[in-house]
Amino acid sequence: MARPTTLTVNAKPYPYVFSPMHTALLVIDMQRDFLLANGFGEIKAGSLASVQASISPVKKLLDSCRQARLAIFHTREGHRPDMSDCPSNKLIRQNASPDNTQHLKVIGDPGDMGRLLIRGEKGHDVVDVLQPLPGEVVIDKPGRGAFWNTALMDKLKAKAITHLLLCGVTTECCFDTTLREANDRGFECCGIEEATAGYNDSFKCPTLDMIHWSEGLFGFIASLQPLLTTLAPYTSEVLSISRSTVQQTPPAFNGNLSISDLQCSYRQGLSPTTVLEALYDRIERYRQTDPAVWIHLETKASVMEKARELQVRWPDRTKIPPLFGVPFNVKDSIDIAGLPTTTACPPLARVPPKSWPAFEILLKEGAIFIGKTNLDQLATGLTGCRSPHGIPRSVFNHDYISGGSSSGSCVSVGAGLVSFSVATDTAGSGRVPAGFNGVVGYKPTRGMISCRGVTPACLSLDCIALIASNVSDARTVWDTCVSYDEEDRYSKTAAPMQRHVNSTGPQALSFKFGIPPPESLAVCNPEYRQLFGDVVKKLQSLGGQLIPIGWSPFEKAGKLLYEGTFVSERLASLPDDWLDKNQDHLHPVTREIFEAVVARHSTAVEAYRDLQAKALYIRLAEKVFAYSASGVDVVVVPTAPTHYTVGEVLADPIVKNSILGEFAHCANVLDLCAVAVPASTYSVPESSGSSGEQRLPFSITFLGGSRSDAETLEIARRFEESMSRQGEHH
Numbered sequence: 080m081a082r083p084t085t086l087t088v089n090a091k092p093y094p095y096v097f098s099p100m101h102t103a104l105l106v107i108d109m110q111r112d113f114l115l116a117n118g119f120g121e122i123k124a125g126s127l128a129s130v131q132a133s134i135s136p137v138k139k140l141l142d143s144c145r146q147a148r149l150a151i152f153h154t155r156e157g158h159r160p161d162m163s164d165c166p167s168n169k170l171i172r173q174n175a176s177p178d179n180t181q182h183l184k185v186i187g188d189p190g191d192m193g194r195l196l197i198r199g200e201k202g203h204d205v206v207d208v209l210q211p212l213p214g215e216v217v218i219d220k221p222g223r224g225a226f227w228n229t230a231l232m233d234k235l236k237a238k239a240i241t242h243l244l245l246c247g248v249t250t251e252c253c254f255d256t257t258l259r260e261a262n263d264r265g266f267e268c269c270g271i272e273e274a275t276a277g278y279n280d281s282f283k284c285p286t287l288d289m290i291h292w293s294e295g296l297f298g299f300i301a302s303l304q305p306l307l308t309t310l311a312p313y314t315s316e317v318l319s320i321s322r323s324t325v326q327q328t329p330p331a332f333n334g335n336l337s338i339s340d341l342q343c344s345y346r347q348g349l350s351p352t353t354v355l356e357a358l359y360d361r362i363e364r365y366r367q368t369d370p371a372v373w374i375h376l377e378t379k380a381s382v383m384e385k386a387r388e389l390q391v392r393w394p395d396r397t398k399i400p401p402l403f404g405v406p407f408n409v410k411d412s413i414d415i416a417g418l419p420t421t422t423a424c425p426p427l428a429r430v431p432p433k434s435w436p437a438f439e440i441l442l443k444e445g446a447i448f449i450g451k452t453n454l455d456q457l458a459t460g461l462t463g464c465r466s467p468h469g470i471p472r473s474v475f476n477h478d479y480i481s482g483g484s485s486s487g488s489c490v491s492v493g494a495g496l497v498s499f500s501v502a503t504d505t506a507g508s509g510r511v512p513a514g515f516n517g518v519v520g521y522k523p524t525r526g527m528i529s530c531r532g533v534t535p536a537c538l539s540l541d542c543i544a545l546i547a548s549n550v551s552d553a554r555t556v557w558d559t560c561v562s563y564d565e566e567d568r569y570s571k572t573a574a575p576m577q578r579h580v581n582s583t584g585p586q587a588l589s590f591k592f593g594i595p596p597p598e599s600l601a602v603c604n605p606e607y608r609q610l611f612g613d614v615v616k617k618l619q620s621l622g623g624q625l626i627p628i629g630w631s632p633f634e635k636a637g638k639l640l641y642e643g644t645f646v647s648e649r650l651a652s653l654p655d656d657w658l659d660k661n662q663d664h665l666h667p668v669t670r671e672i673f674e675a676v677v678a679r680h681s682t683a684v685e686a687y688r689d690l691q692a693k694a695l696y697i698r699l700a701e702k703v704f705a706y707s708a709s710g711v712d713v714v715v716v717p718t719a720p721t722h723y724t725v726g727e728v729l730a731d732p733i734v735k736n737s738i739l740g741e742f743a744h745c746a747n748v749l750d751l752c753a754v755a756v757p758a759s760t761y762s763v764p765e766s767s768g769s770s771g772e773q774r775l776p777f778s779i780t781f782l783g784g785s786r787s788d789a790e791t792l793e794i795a796r797r798f799e800e801s802m803s804r805q806g807e808h809h
Contacts, residue, residue: 088269088309090301091291095269097242099313103150103235105261107225107247107254107275109137109209110155112202114248117191119202122184124278130248133276136303137246138208140274143306145397147313150238151215154225156253157196157203162187164221164228213393213400213444224256232264232577236789237558239796241582242267244306246274251282258290259297265580268298271306332357336498338405338552346396351386351404351447355379358406358449358496365494368477371469372487372496374411374421376450382406385447393445401555403445409438410488410502411451412458414532422534423456423466426664435532437501437543437560444559449497452487456666458503458536459649460484461511461719461739462728465666470725474516475775476763478724482512482739484536485544489516492546499556500546505536506640507719507743509544510755514718514778519799520755521545521553524786525747526571528557529564535652537645539569540747550756550796557788571786578706578790585622590712590794592618593628593703595742602741604721606761610777611717614758618715621801623794626711632699633714633782637744639696641737643689644681645748649673668732693748700749704784712787713794716742718755718778742780750785754795758802 087096113120114130121127144151158165170185186196193200198219204210211217218231225231235243243266245258254275258268270290277283290297329348333340334357341354359379365372386404393399409415412422414431415438421428442448455465463486464470471481474493481490485502488509492500493516502509504522513520521544528543535541543560547553564570581587594600594615600608619625639645650658650673658677662670704710719739728735746753760774781798783791 082312086309086312088301088306090269090299092295092299095267095299095301097244097267097269099147099149099310101239102242102244103152103238103240104141104144104244104246105152105154105225105257106137106141106209107154107245107257108156108249109134109153109205109247110157110203111192111206112157112190112196114206115192115202119186119190119195120248120278122190122195126278129276129280129283130278133246133248133274134206134208136271136273139307140244140246140271140303141209143310143314144244145212147310149244150240151211152218152231152234153205153209153211153215154218154220154231154247154253154257155198155203155205156220156223157198157200158186158221160194160197160199162197212398222256223253224260225253226257226260226264233561233789234558235266236580237554237561239554239789239793240266241580241587243269245270248275249277250275251277251279251286255286255290262297263579264577265582267582270298270300271303272300273303329353334495336406336495337548338402338498338555341405341498342399342401342403345399345404348396351389352383354404355382355386355406355447361494362496365496369472369490369494371453371466371471372490372494373408374423374451374453374468374487375418377448382447382449389445389447400443400445402441402559405446405498406449407441407446407499407501408449408452408488408491408497409435409500410454410458410485412454412503412534412536413438413451413501414534415448415451418451420534422458423454423468423666424664425467427661431532433532435501436529436564437562438532440560440562441501441556452485452491452500452502454486454488454502455484455508456669457649458484458505458508458534459669459672461507461736461743462723462732463512464725464728464732465668467666472725473722473775475760476773478726479775480515480723480725480728482515482719484508485512485520485546488544488546489513489518489520492516492518492548495548498547499552501556502544502546503530503533503536504542504544504753505540505747507740507746509542509546510743510746510753510778510780511719511739513546513755514757514776514780515722517757517760517776517778519547519550519553519757519795520718521547521550521557521792522746522753523557523561523788524571524752525750526567526569527786527788528560529562529567529570531564531567537648538652539648540640540645542747550754550792550799553754554792554796557792576706578787589622589624591624591626591710592794593626593711593714595630595633595716599630599634600717602720602738603717607717607720607777610759610761611779614715614779617801618798621797626709628703628711628714629699632696632703632749633745636693636696636700636748637740637742639689639692640744640748641740643692644679644686645689645693646676647679647681647686649676671733697749700751701784704787712783713791714782716780716782718742718780722775746782752783752785752788752791753780754783754792755780756795756799758798
């Protein structure tokens, strides 16, 4: 029986409607310092009776939301050990009262559970019975509200959350402040009456009444039991699994490698070793079709051992991390400690002592590393035809290019050899090959995921790319990997100005988008132009409003990348005599490109002019994506203008490569995020030795403003979902 997509619970002032897919439970400050004897709460407020009584209902709510697979967030109030984030008035105000006899200790003073409200101390952590599980988000906040000076807004957006269920302590302080902050940011909030409490019982009812006063001025208030009953359709399946006996036969592996499907199967008892056994059989069979996908493949024995270690580490399948048993690979321009990084140029291979930082994060979350993939040499190219390890082919048709430079990454996902791949994207290298293999290629805003440990192509423009079979999987991996890296000179922190969330009404489903003008789309082949027109109509049917935009900064920024001095950065990270010493090791096309860079004799004056032009184009693009009535949410483009055969590229490698980047080159120059999504397929003439209809994929790319990744991904997901529904009806 299909589960409902929206749920309704009786609440004040009227029923609260929410989609579990877009709803999170926010558990506020259920910390030892606030709930246990001799903690900060008892020292400051006295009686613990009410707040301790809230633990049991919070536990019931937490268990139910976990079983329903809602996103779970926990907050902890506290400060850095050096207290550099603690305002002076927070320390002084209560103690400065002339009649003060109670507030004899302040934040940072020694207590029975360590320094009071200091991160890392025992008292700062969540009480044992409510401890966060793997995959749940913990927000350490320095204030009463959970949004101030934290990543909460970013993390909620990363999971496409629009609705919040709130519980925790204290009702009159951190619970109320956080709910009001969330309301200001557009979230539709519902507090759960029995699952919140404060130190003064007389404050609770007025605080909750003020939230739903005036027909829901700040939000909704619901009772616990009606909510548990409402969530029952989402929890019954999990409850039946958890009550099953050990002897129950685990489900068979259905061959689907999507993260959500694997997680569901693993929770039902499927063994990662079963998945990997089938996966290695699939990899070996595909090698007969295309031997050019891998540069390094982990031994089957070593991967099976990792899978067994996972099962020992997480024996309770209701508490597995979000990437438990999920197989992945990385492009061989990304460092993995102890393995050669060749960048498809074996004589220049090196063995790094450290891994790309997010690699360890992925392993910690349960992902299983399978190997390293082929690429255009030195990550230079969009065709997939520039590697000494062979030419990977499109999974749709062996005669057609896979695209590059992340060729092996996209083919491996398209062929179902891994769930996701970590690649790179400087000028379209993660999007163009994704489009040619019918998968999702997502390039986050540059600097949101560390590039430390990535062999530079153009260091100031390089970006990690995530390749997955669907937008939700790409989003999950992105959410896992995002982290500020102080050792990466181009790493970014959170956006300086957050855009609000539209959680209800027509605005929740509407968006504005722009497209290139007809004269720019003329470079596309006839099939692509027709299919792109269909895409525009589809987006409008989803609530998209087509807005005229100025295309000039996008076009000029794209040309700046290779027609200006920026191409010189291809050599800037290498020693001055590197090309002279190593040119014989290079693929002929790579060598030709590098020699052309040297022959340009670019001057410092030209470089500064291009930097100034780049700054101008960024500012003009910011106006296109402005947080205003005239700005658009996304710009939609064909991922590439056409799809060449291998033979066509080999006959004219540089010109054909340049054409493929027509709509891709601008993204990193303009500091945009971008996600390529399959949009359709089309017929092509039968190739030699084949029979029946031959089809190739058509892909579009959603370009979003800098650090508007969450919003861009959600529009892309909605489009993907609509195309999936359309496919079911044909």
